[in-house]
Amino acid sequence: MDVLKYLEECAALVEPEINRWIPREVQPEVLVRAMRHLIEAGGKRLRPCLTMTACEAVGGKKEDAIETAAALELFHNFTLIHDDIMDHDEFRRNVKTVHVIWGEPIAIIAGDALFAKVFEAAAANASRLGMNLERTVELFNTLSRASFELCQGQVLDMLFEKRDDVTEEEYMRMISGKTGALTEAATRVGALLGNASREKIQALSSYGRLIGVAFQMQDDLLGVLGKQEKFGKPIGSDIREGKRTLIIVKALTSAPEREKRILLKAFGKSNATNEEIRKAIEVLKKVGAVEYVAEKARKMVAKAKMKLKVLPDSKAKEALLGIADFVVEREF
Amino acid sequence: MDVLKYLEECAALVEPEINRWIPREVQPEVLVRAMRHLIEAGGKRLRPCLTMTACEAVGGKKEDAIETAAALELFHNFTLIHDDIMDHDEFRRNVKTVHVIWGEPIAIIAGDALFAKVFEAAAANASRLGMNLERTVELFNTLSRASFELCQGQVLDMLFEKRDDVTEEEYMRMISGKTGALTEAATRVGALLGNASREKIQALSSYGRLIGVAFQMQDDLLGVLGKQEKFGKPIGSDIREGKRTLIIVKALTSAPEREKRILLKAFGKSNATNEEIRKAIEVLKKVGAVEYVAEKARKMVAKAKMKLKVLPDSKAKEALLGIADFVVEREF
Numbered sequence: 001m002d003v004l005k006y007l008e009e010c011a012a013l014v015e016p017e018i019n020r021w022i023p024r025e026v027q028p029e030v031l032v033r034a035m036r037h038l039i040e041a042g043g044k045r046l047r048p049c050l051t052m053t054a055c056e057a058v059g060g061k062k063e064d065a066i067e068t069a070a071a072l073e074l075f076h077n078f079t080l081i082h083d084d085i086m087d088h089d090e091f092r093r094n095v096k097t098v099h100v101i102w103g104e105p106i107a108i109i110a111g112d113a114l115f116a117k118v119f120e121a122a123a124a125n126a127s128r129l130g131m132n133l134e135r136t137v138e139l140f141n142t143l144s145r146a147s148f149e150l151c152q153g154q155v156l157d158m159l160f161e162k163r164d165d166v167t168e169e170e171y172m173r174m175i176s177g178k179t180g181a182l183t184e185a186a187t188r189v190g191a192l193l194g195n196a197s198r199e200k201i202q203a204l205s206s207y208g209r210l211i212g213v214a215f216q217m218q219d220d221l222l223g224v225l226g227k228q229e230k231f232g233k234p235i236g237s238d239i240r241e242g243k244r245t246l247i248i249v250k251a252l253t254s255a256p257e258r259e260k261r262i263l264l265k266a267f268g269k270s271n272a273t274n275e276e277i278r279k280a281i282e283v284l285k286k287v288g289a290v291e292y293v294a295e296k297a298r299k300m301v302a303k304a305k306m307k308l309k310v311l312p313d314s315k316a317k318e319a320l321l322g323i324a325d326f327v328v329e330r331e332f
Numbered sequence: 333m334d335v336l337k338y339l340e341e342c343a344a345l346v347e348p349e350i351n352r353w354i355p356r357e358v359q360p361e362v363l364v365r366a367m368r369h370l371i372e373a374g375g376k377r378l379r380p381c382l383t384m385t386a387c388e389a390v391g392g393k394k395e396d397a398i399e400t401a402a403a404l405e406l407f408h409n410f411t412l413i414h415d416d417i418m419d420h421d422e423f424r425r426n427v428k429t430v431h432v433i434w435g436e437p438i439a440i441i442a443g444d445a446l447f448a449k450v451f452e453a454a455a456a457n458a459s460r461l462g463m464n465l466e467r468t469v470e471l472f473n474t475l476s477r478a479s480f481e482l483c484q485g486q487v488l489d490m491l492f493e494k495r496d497d498v499t500e501e502e503y504m505r506m507i508s509g510k511t512g513a514l515t516e517a518a519t520r521v522g523a524l525l526g527n528a529s530r531e532k533i534q535a536l537s538s539y540g541r542l543i544g545v546a547f548q549m550q551d552d553l554l555g556v557l558g559k560q561e562k563f564g565k566p567i568g569s570d571i572r573e574g575k576r577t578l579i580i581v582k583a584l585t586s587a588p589e590r591e592k593r594i595l596l597k598a599f600g601k602s603n604a605t606n607e608e609i610r611k612a613i614e615v616l617k618k619v620g621a622v623e624y625v626a627e628k629a630r631k632m633v634a635k636a637k638m639k640l641k642v643l644p645d646s647k648a649k650e651a652l653l654g655i656a657d658f659v660v661e662r663e664f
Contacts, residue, residue: 031487082444086437105418105490108440109483112414112447116479119451123472126465133459136468140455147448151441155363158437 001322010049013062017070018048021117034102034110038077041093046215047072047186050323054190054204056316057308058197065193067125068139071118072186075143078114079150079182081107086154094232118143125193139192146185153177160244164252171246175216176209183212203307207320210304215327217297220245221290222331224281230332236277242268246296251289259283297328333654342381345394349402350380353449366434366442370409373425378547379404379518382655386522386536388648389640390529397525399457400471403450404518407475410446411482411514413439418486426564450475457525471524478517485509492576496584503578507548508541515544535639539652542636547659549629552577553622554663556613562664568609574600578628583621591615629660 018039026032048069055065062069083089084097085107091097099107122143126136156174160166187208191201222231223238224247238245251263266272266280284290301324311317350371358364380401387397394401415421416429417439423429431439454475458468488506492498519540523533554563555570556579570577583595598604598612616622633656643649 026484028484028487028491030491031484082440086440104436106487108414108418109486111444113480113483115444115447116476116483119472119476120480123469123476127469131465133463133465133468136465137455137459140451140472144448144451144455148445148452151445151448152358152360152363154441155360155438159360159362 001318003319003322003326006319006322007044007046007049007326010052010062011045014045014048014052014066014069014073017066018073021067021070021074021121022114030102030106031110031113034081034098034106035077035114037095037098037101037110038080038093039073041095043073043076043093045073046323047076047182050183050186050208050320051190051193053316053319053323054187054208055194056190057204057311057314057320058191058194058200060190060194064129065125065190067121067128068189068193071121071125071143072182072189074114074121075118075147075185076182078111078118081111081114083154086158115147122189129193131193135192135195139189142185142188142192146181149177149181153179153181166244166249168246168249171244171249172213175246176213179216180209180212183215184209199310203310207304207307207324210300210307211324211327214297214300214304214324217246217293217300218328218330220247221293221297224284225290226331232332236266236281239266239277239280240268240270240272245293247284247289247293250292251284251287254289255283255287259287294328301325301328333650335651335654335658338651338654339376339378339381339658342384342394343377346377346380346384346398346401346405349398350405353399353402353406353453354446362434362438363442363445366413366430366438367409367446369427369430369433369442370412370425371405373427375405375408375425377405378655379408379514382515382518382540382652383522383525385648385651385655386519386540387526388522389536389643389646389652390523390526390532392522392526396461397457397522399453399460400521400525403453403457403475404514404521406446406453407450407479407517408514410443410450413443413446415486418490447479454521461525463525467524467527471521474517474520474524478513481509481513485511485513498576498581500578500581503576503581504545507578508545511548512541512544515547516541531642535642539636539639539656542632542639543656543659546629546632546636546656549578549625549632550660550662552579553625553629556616557622558663564664568598568613571595571598571609571612572600572602572604577625579616579621579625582624583616583619586621587615587619591619626660633657633660 022032022035024032051065051069051072052062056062080092081098084092085099085104089097090100098110119140122139126139153174157178160174184205187204188201191204223243223245224236226233228234248267252260255263263280263283266276304324305321308317308320354364354367356364383397383401383404384394388394412424413430416424417431417436421429422432430442451472454471458471485506489510492506516537519536520533523536555575555577556568558565560566584592587595595612595615598608636656637653640649640652
């Protein structure tokens with residue numbers, strides 16, 4: 001299973017549907033341009049792919065879930081636009097962020113407008129399939145609860161920035177909200193649209209949550225070790241930016257004083273030298289923080305794959321297994 | 333019909349339901365406090381009241397629409413929080429705005445979180461009533477299309493701030509999105525939940541749109557003429573702030589040069605003297621701009637009331653007629 005090729009095929013399938021929900025002719029033009037900006041800049045379309053593949057894995061067709069798959073990408077991009085404002089990030093997907101180009105007010109509205117479309121797209125899907133009321137309500141509940149959980153995760157993230165004593169458990173709860181909630185929603189809605197049994201819905205939900213969290217941990221690893229050519233950011237960028245990821249949380253609680261000092265010399269210092277960054281990375285490896293996070297992510301992926309045992313063998317199931325591995329093997 | 337008393341009764345009915353959707357024990361505490369802040373600060377609960385009354389006017393019970401009525405208030409407060417950020421407003425309902433107290437990031441998230449709850453509350457309502465798929469989908473479409481239209485209106489509002497040549501038609505389109513879309517949604521969902529005929533759904537939708545737009549025009553009038561004791565802002569505050577309302581649009585296109593100069597001496601000048609403001613208001617009256625807007629709002633209210641002819645006589649219908657009048661008679 002060539003996962004990258006599979007993701008590309010899914011992306012090609014969902015792309016026209018994403019476009020359909022943000023038609024270029026809608027007025028005012030600036031609103032639509034701001035809504036489309038990050039979507040057009042790229043992205044792997046991982047969440048729509050999860051939705052369509054989950055639907056297929058329970059016996060449905062990819063096309064059965066296509067409006068909601070598109071909705072997941074609108075949803076994801078809504079969170080990115082608002083996140084970038086809050087984090088004062090200036091670049092994403094190699095382009096300037098929405099608020100940098102159009103200002104914060106337009107960026108806030110563009111995010112809200114994408115969020116508005118999420119529910120309209122999901123409603124269209126339920127209507128087309130003639131879903132029953134119970135499933136339709138569950139579809140909407142899944143989307144709206146995920147967005148609330150995402151908000152909770154974002155607030156935790158902000159609160160943690162001001163604290164030095166964040167625990168591993170707290171960090172895990174935060175990324176579960178910030179990243180896991182939406183990937184769980186992606187697979188869950190796919191299962192709902194494929195008219196899956198409760199057991200399969202539950203299994204695919206757990207799978208989605210686990211790979212989402214593992215995805216974030218891999219992101220944390222790449223933020224420290226990822227190579228510029230592939231990951232798009234210089235090595236150790238998260239150290240310079242002072243991002244309090246699990247690697248740092250772990251290192252700060254387990255490193256001896258001398259190592260801790262080396263780490264803190266580079267951590268959060270935008271003017272840290274390459275040599276200081278190199279030494280800090282060495283510390284993160286030496287005290288076992290890197291391996292700890294990598295191992296934890298791998299275990300989550302293994303657990304996610306185990307959840308899929310309730311599914312019959314199929315190409316879609318194979319794809320879900322492949323995506324789970326990809327999440328922790330990717331270098332970008 | 334004592335409209336104020338009626339609104340208070342509706343508000344008392346919906347209040348526990350609004351509270352139920354933002355439980356105090358949800359974590360992180362700061363998120364819930366930010367979500368609840370403006371809701372607790374007051375407001376007439378006009379939109380929930382419209383929803384419940386519309387439901388009753390088509391033969392349902394107020395309680396049939398209570399979750400969605402609460403959702404409308406969450407929705408309204410979501411737009412207020414994001415609006416206040418964009419307009420840099422520091423006070424609303426006599427309290428500091430959310431972003432002033434907690435900062436912009438928390439305010440953005442608090443708005444998003446309220447928006448998330450809108451759809452969960454509406455889903456709960458559809459589920460409780462056992463609505464059919466078609467109506468359920470229409471319920472969600474109404475809410476999500478209204479929010480998209482609201483975004484369009486907000487962007488227009490921002491674009492107009494930079495322009496001197498906004499036409500009456502453009503202004504009307506803007507407030508139709510910014511205010512009319514949500515009041516239309518309020519009455520429309522009430523009619524849907526009351527299982528109304530297409531004719532009645534359409535009539536109540538038009539009624540909602542018309543009184544929303546009239547409400548905004550009355551707000552514009554109060555922004556110029558409203559007395560501090562009642563309206564809560566000093567006389568002529570919109571002139572000092574340079575708000576480009578229909579009154580100004582009209583005055584700038586119809587006033588002779590001399591009057592225009594008097595007006596522009598105070599318009600958008602935060603340090604304008606009370607005497608300059610008084611003279612500017614005199615101009616707005618003299619050139620007929622005040623009466624033009626008041627008359628236009630009254631005509632819209634008359635048209636809104638006409639739409640209700642398709643409804644049988646009832647206490648609820650009487651209330652809707654009373655609310656329509658209240659919209660243009662209120663002094664606060």
